[in-house]
Amino acid sequence: MGTHGNLIIGQSGGATAVINASLVGAVEAALQDTRIGQIYGMWHGIQGLLQEDIVDLRGQPAHLWAELMNTPSAALGSCRYKLKDDDLERIIAIFRRYEIHALLYIGGNDSADTVHRIAQAARAAGYDLKAISIPKTIDNDLPLTDHCPGYGSAARFIAMATIDSTMNTLSMPWHYPVKVIETMGRDAGWLTAAATLGKRNESDAPHVLLLPEKTFHAERYLAQVEEAYRRFGYVVVVAAETLRDEQGQALGAVGQVGVDAFQHPLLSGAAQYLVELVKEHLKLRARFDKPGDLQRMASFCVSRVDREEAYLVGQAGTRAALAGETDKMVILQRQEIPQYHCTTGLAELSNVANVQRLMPEDFLDAEGTMVTPAFLNYALPLIGEPLPAYPRLEHTRINKRV
């Protein structure tokens, strides 16, 4: 056993396309340091830990770590588990038994809270534990870090989906002139806003952006769609699945008034609802794309920058624990000179846990309906290689009319 005891790593919350890169970064840093004894993994996070579902990571085949760099989802399995008070005592007892003195937990807001509570419990119990949270979320809503690993790849996916799906509309704009694309992102509009990353001028998609930070008003929405249709002949709407109306009700739930032939209530979902509004009130053909889990998982649309940074924060997590840090989250700190890159730092978990970072005001225009150049400057470096700029045929008519 190393001088610093054993280390355990877990993955938590919604998985991403690059969360395994953080696992690999943390494991490889641990493998390289002789002060660490065993390297353990929690199977399905804290929920598995509580059942002592613990695996040996030193014993995994060596080729695995390189392969996991390109494997989406959480290789250790994940969980969404809110700690109960008596869980804390049990976790410390397990750590004691397995001689675990370093905890790395890769996750979002809830996971950061979990780490914070475990760190406090260890301190109160006089147990030596270095507990470090490693950030991960496609929602990009963790505070203090410049951005969250996982966001860059999901943002790239949404930007590409908007560009490519719009190309279909453009081939025959009058066929389905209105398209709605539904994104994830919980209460924050970061992922919805990423749809603008390929927008080069006003006529490019998206034309209407519905962020969860803003209350949904049907009349305003319909007016926006109508105006864009009048100006451009087609409309691409990108909307958060979590939109809420003036009553605070989710848009999907508004449709819960009917029952179908099987007597179960009908839920329309935000995108479906937005499509129906357009069909009914503007009499325009409309349809929607709902990439769903694909936006968090697509291995074929990963941002290289995001993957490298996910590795980096994992590595930094292990190093922080070895340096004696605890009750901290690894953060990304942006350097812009001579060009974009990120270094890692640490933030106090007491300032992180359960704080949601929404889109700041200067990233949105006065009406909150479109992003500003400041947002583009912020987000473009995160999605990796430049987005495609598709060529267009020159539309110059031959004139042989008689």
Added chain:
Amino acid sequence: MGTHGNLIIGQSGGATAVINASLVGAVEAALQDTRIGQIYGMWHGIQGLLQEDIVDLRGQPAHLWAELMNTPSAALGSCRYKLKDDDLERIIAIFRRYEIHALLYIGGNDSADTVHRIAQAARAAGYDLKAISIPKTIDNDLPLTDHCPGYGSAARFIAMATIDSTMNTLSMPWHYPVKVIETMGRDAGWLTAAATLGKRNESDAPHVLLLPEKTFHAERYLAQVEEAYRRFGYVVVVAAETLRDEQGQALGAVGQVGVDAFQHPLLSGAAQYLVELVKEHLKLRARFDKPGDLQRMASFCVSRVDREEAYLVGQAGTRAALAGETDKMVILQRQEIPQYHCTTGLAELSNVANVQRLMPEDFLDAEGTMVTPAFLNYALPLIGEPLPAYPRLEHTRINKRV
């Protein structure tokens, strides 16, 4: 002017990620042949042609053609236009005026019918026209050709979407144990079936395949989902958006019984409906992905084989017209020795137009609920590079329980 007169090319029907490769193949073959005079493009297919919305393709910048090889959607614009009888006379008159003696039209079933009718009209009018249809459809439902350009890329997207989205379910199977992925494909199950291309054993997704060739029975569906859940702990359903029930009614339409707060009817769509059935009757959490237009457009998930073949059929179209062929569709003919590749041939349009090729019986098992190895052998070469085989961590528990 070349000895063979002028040539015109159009794109028609639903666009694909590789339909421009067929345009490039046709144009480059024409540019290389001195017998061809002007090379024209129809802006938005036959619909544009009827308005004499015709562009010069020789005059486009030279670098454009290489760039269009990687540009999804129809660069000339597309249309869905059913010819009226007096349109035919007008088209021949336009061809006469523009001295057009070769017509290449890239499209699916309806487009093949359009070309057939124009070829017949030209013959009846004694007008020398070589009219060639170039196949294109993600639905893969054209007869006589081994497969249709556009299908390989859409199939790759659906296969990858199924693999990757399932990875998310696997990270936390109990969170949303049932996932429905909705595919396009019209009346044919080719694209839905492509979801199986990454399936290596029975426990892999998809577990339930709902093809449009089979009438949907809610009870059978729920029994299948329940059994898969019992066996594997989670279920991935892949379903065609065009599913119909015993009454021939589209599943989406079954939900049309409610009205929402705005008094418009609620349509649920196939995937939403399938999710609601599971929630209501099996009391399992379920959600859906609807890739929508992305499955036909995703530039980031193109099959290289598909792109090359799309180019090939375009090139073959120009060559066929120059060789004096008319009223024909280019087809792909599979060679399996020494390994998969395709050559092109020609089929009579009278045998093609408006014939839909559904999934043959030997590609489905006896119940019609899963594909056979024969389907995998057929489809795997079409999607290009091998699909990823993600590694898994070894789940061997450390045992220190006391």
